[in-house]
Amino acid sequence: MLTWLRRDSLDFPPLDKALREPNGLLAAGGDLSADRLVQAYRHGCFPWFQDGQPILWWSPDPRTVLPPAELHVSRSLAKLLRQQKYRVTFDQDFAAVIEACAAPRSYAQGTWITTSMQDAYLELHQRGHAHSVEVWLGDELVGGLYGLAMGRLFFGESMFSRADNASKVGFATLVEHLKAWDFVLIDCQMPTQHLHSFGARSIPRQAFAQYLNQYLDSANKADWSASRV
Structure with a gap:
């Protein structure tokens, strides 16, 4: 039986208590405070x-993760x-990154990053929990991702790309920094071919x-003020 918060x-x-079908549905309701x-x-x-x-809360089994030390770069x-075609920064424009992640995708109808979700994660960013990665081509934002950092764990949420491999550059750069910062695990939530290409696996x-x-x-x-020039 599904729990209502x-x-x-x-x-x-x-x-x-999470359901097996759909996999990982744990609860519904509550709010996005x-x-x-x-x-x-x-x-x-x-x-x-x-x-x-309604707001749905998930804990899938198995869980897709990537230990930073196991990053695979093609x-x-x-x-x-090495070419440094793109410039990568952290926490320079969280609002623009999450807005871009919420934009319509050609392969999906609608978006799960609703306005209320954007507002909630913006507050998490202001509190120091949520962080963004920006990928720039000149002065244009062409890719990025965001997620939460807690202890030595990073919880990835979403990424976007407006130029070839821009999100891959952002993700690989983030993982290398997380490795240097002693993070032990990146939560990727659900499996995708894109994440598996980086070495993500299920546990x-x-x-x-x-x-x-x-x-x-x-x-x-x-040090989220770090960036690559």
Whole structure:
């Protein structure tokens, strides 16, 4: 039975209560307050829903993850990174990145990054939890991604690209920085061919929960003012 969240409580049901079909649906309802979102990620779930639906909270099993130390960069991408065709920055224009991620895609109808979602993650950014990666071609924003950093874990949310391989350059650059900053895991949530090409793999939800228990409150060496010129 699906759990409906109360607005006056930030509690989520245990992860093992998530449905098998659809895979990982844990709860519905509640709100998108910054406090609830932080609690959701700490608990091991995330919001994902379409306009007109109630807020839905997910914890899929298995979980797609990428340890930064296991990043795979193809020869073509490595060559592109060496050419420094694009410039990569962090936290320079979070609002523009999430707005671009919310834009319509040719392969999908609508967007799950609703206006309320954008507002919620902007507040998380202002509180220092959410971060953006910007990829520039000259002065034009041509790619990027955003997610949350907690302890030594990074929770990826969405990426976009307006130029060839721009999002790949942004992601690879971020992962190299996360590795240097002592992050141990990137939560990719759901599997995609794009993520698997970087070395992402699936682990049981229970194993993911163990990462949360061990590393959520660990110190990292992150410097989000860092950027590549």
